[in-house]
Amino acid sequence: MARAAVLGRLTWQAARLAARRPETATTATLVLDVPEWPGHRAGQHVDVRLTAEDGYTAQRSYSIASAPEAEDLEITVERLSDGEVSPYLVDDFAEGDAIELRGPIGGYFVWSADRTAPLQLIAGGSGLVPLMCMLRHRAARGGTAPTRLLLSARTYEDVLYREELERLGAGDGVAVDVVLTRAAPEGWTGRRGRADAAFLAESTWDAELEPEIFICGPTSFVEAAAQGMVDAGHDPLRVKTERFGATGG
Amino acid sequence: MRVDGNAAGGALSELFGGVEMTTAVRTCPGCVRTSTLAEHVVYTQAAGMVLRCPHCGDVGLTLISGAETRIVTLEGTLRVPAAG
Amino acid sequence: MTPLTPHFRGRHREQADPGRLPPGQHLTRDFPVLSAGPTPHTALDDWTFSVIGDIGRSAQWSWPELQALPGEEVVRDIHCVTTWSKLDTRWRGVSVDTLLADAEPQGAYVMAFCDGGYTTNLPLADVTGGRAWIAYEFDGEPLEPAHGGPARLLVPHLYFWKSAKWVRGLRVMGDDRRGFWEERGYHDYGDPWREQRYWGD
Numbered sequence: 001m002a003r004a005a006v007l008g009r010l011t012w013q014a015a016r017l018a019a020r021r022p023e024t025a026t027t028a029t030l031v032l033d034v035p036e037w038p039g040h041r042a043g044q045h046v047d048v049r050l051t052a053e054d055g056y057t058a059q060r061s062y063s064i065a066s067a068p069e070a071e072d073l074e075i076t077v078e079r080l081s082d083g084e085v086s087p088y089l090v091d092d093f094a095e096g097d098a099i100e101l102r103g104p105i106g107g108y109f110v111w112s113a114d115r116t117a118p119l120q121l122i123a124g125g126s127g128l129v130p131l132m133c134m135l136r137h138r139a140a141r142g143g144t145a146p147t148r149l150l151l152s153a154r155t156y157e158d159v160l161y162r163e164e165l166e167r168l169g170a171g172d173g174v175a176v177d178v179v180l181t182r183a184a185p186e187g188w189t190g191r192r193g194r195a196d197a198a199f200l201a202e203s204t205w206d207a208e209l210e211p212e213i214f215i216c217g218p219t220s221f222v223e224a225a226a227q228g229m230v231d232a233g234h235d236p237l238r239v240k241t242e243r244f245g246a247t248g249g
Numbered sequence: 250m251r252v253d254g255n256a257a258g259g260a261l262s263e264l265f266g267g268v269e270m271t272t273a274v275r276t277c278p279g280c281v282r283t284s285t286l287a288e289h290v291v292y293t294q295a296a297g298m299v300l301r302c303p304h305c306g307d308v309g310l311t312l313i314s315g316a317e318t319r320i321v322t323l324e325g326t327l328r329v330p331a332a333g
Numbered sequence: 334m335t336p337l338t339p340h341f342r343g344r345h346r347e348q349a350d351p352g353r354l355p356p357g358q359h360l361t362r363d364f365p366v367l368s369a370g371p372t373p374h375t376a377l378d379d380w381t382f383s384v385i386g387d388i389g390r391s392a393q394w395s396w397p398e399l400q401a402l403p404g405e406e407v408v409r410d411i412h413c414v415t416t417w418s419k420l421d422t423r424w425r426g427v428s429v430d431t432l433l434a435d436a437e438p439q440g441a442y443v444m445a446f447c448d449g450g451y452t453t454n455l456p457l458a459d460v461t462g463g464r465a466w467i468a469y470e471f472d473g474e475p476l477e478p479a480h481g482g483p484a485r486l487l488v489p490h491l492y493f494w495k496s497a498k499w500v501r502g503l504r505v506m507g508d509d510r511r512g513f514w515e516e517r518g519y520h521d522y523g524d525p526w527r528e529q530r531y532w533g534d
Contacts, residue, residue, distance in 0.1 A: 010259065010267040014336060047259035050338040056359055058343055061259065082363075084343055092340050099338055105258035107272035107330070108287030292368050297415065297494075297514070299369045306370070313518040316357075318531050320518030 012049065015101035017093050018072065023160050027078045027126060028090045029065060034073050034101060040064055042137035043110035043130045046075065046103030050085060060085045063129040064104065067136035076160065078126040109242045111214065113143030118209045121149040122225050124217020128160050130242065131216055135168055147174045150203050152221065154182040177203040200228045207233030219243040257291045257298060260312055264321055269330065278325040280305035353410060355525035358418040364480065365417060369513065372478045373448035373499050380483060382467060383502035389437025396483065402427045407466055409489035412525040424487055426468030429460045440507040445486050448499040452512035455488065455495055457505065464490055467500060492523040
């Protein structure tokens with residue numbers, strides 16, 4: 001049974017690492033133990049804060065990967081080569097260690113499984129995380145909104161949650177389209193190259209179906225995809241975006 | 250993972266006593282249009298956050314955060330959701 | 334008290350001669366990009382730098398004209414109000430003294446104005462006497478747009494928000510008026526050694 005997401009006061013609290021699960025060569029899912037966790041909605045994020053011995057602090061935001069219905073709170077973090085926080089979280093953060101966490105945050109980029117309008121999800125790289133949360137939530141609640149996910153990734157090995165996506169895509173009312181922008185494995189019959197306007201038109205819901213659209217990923221990807229959807233006739237008010245900036249890592 | 254855009258949510262809610270602020274609606278005095286704070290374009294984080302109107306680009310809200318300091322400016326009006 | 338995160342060091346930090354770091358600052362090897370708005374892109378053909386306002390003679394330079402003025406190499410520590418400091422940063426630019434040489438300023442203050450609308454105010458005394466430059470190179474390379482290129486104001490003895498990116502001119506003023514961040518909570522003057530970050534500091 002899903003825990004209710006209480007609209008309470010946001011405060012910092014301690015979160016311990018319960019387990020780490022590698023996803024790809026550069027990403028890992030962190031399973032967090034947060035005693036006072038009030039529950040969340042699909043698409044929300046948390047802020048984490050780290051404090052070094054000399055008082056230096058660094059703060060970052062991460063989308064929640066686990067469905068609201070899941071037992072444990074999970075985030076998926078990508079190690080950025082020039083990052084300050086992500087290498088620590090992906091490589092050094094040890095089981096039992098604590099970080100400070102604040103959340104859930106966000107009332108705009110959220111989706112509930114009781115909605116029935118067609119759902120269009122568009123992800124660039126690790127922008128898949130909050131959208132995967134939405135897919136997991138849909139599966140957990142038996143949601144019926146006809147759903148399409150368009151995922152852009154560099155290589156097949158970079159696709160997050162591959163097996164789970166294959167299962168979801170083979171299931172009820174969910175279609176997954178992947179476009180690889182750098183290198184494809186032998187025998188790949190899927191799309192290659194950038195998710196350009198033509199590909200968008202082929203792989204997303206038609207504007208006349210009036211889907212709810214969620215786009216997440218690096219800023220340039222999101223802005224291009226959002227513009228592409230608006231150009232294809234979708235109501236800009238139904239296009240919700242979440243951009244990664246150039247700050248932090 | 251996210252490092253921009255809605256990342257303003259935590260800092261904004263802290264300013265307003267923990268209330269979720271990303272759905273607060275601002276009316277821009279420059280272009281007279283409304284947008285949620287989540288839809289605003291965010292520049293920088295940590296000390297010196299700037300939210301610009303997504304329609305006209307004018308500065309809508311700024312937030313300076315130091316170790317023990319919070320300074321905010323707001324252009325136009327902000328309709329804040331009631332705490333549940 | 335904020336709990337510590339075991340093993341977390343923050344990649345940026347390294348030891349520094351304590352005498353070189355103002356209070357509350359941390360050292361970085363990076364050059365973080367902090368902006369209040371989108372990066373402007375003015376074509377060099379359209380670019381000018383002006384000195385105007387409360388002065389005897391206003392003046393304007395095109396990009397080639399600015400480049401033709403005597404330039405200097407400048408190596409200084411810089412200190413950002415967001416607590417990062419970077420030591421021995423290397424720039425090339427024209428001294429503001431050179432640009433004001435014939436201007437006969439009448440006022441005691443200047444407002445730097447920039448593409449994108451950013452402004453910042455300073456006492457005239459703080460941009461003269463060899464303390465300020467219009468910088469167009471960083472680390473031997475043309476200044477990138479994200480870091481304020483083609484040219485930015487460089488005033489290293491004050492917090493770095495005073496080193497206005499995408500600068501297009503200086504307006505001399507008789508009375509002090511606040512610029513973008515000074516109106517929004519940052520200190521009017523901004524001396525890192527007295528930790529003048531915010532209003533009332």
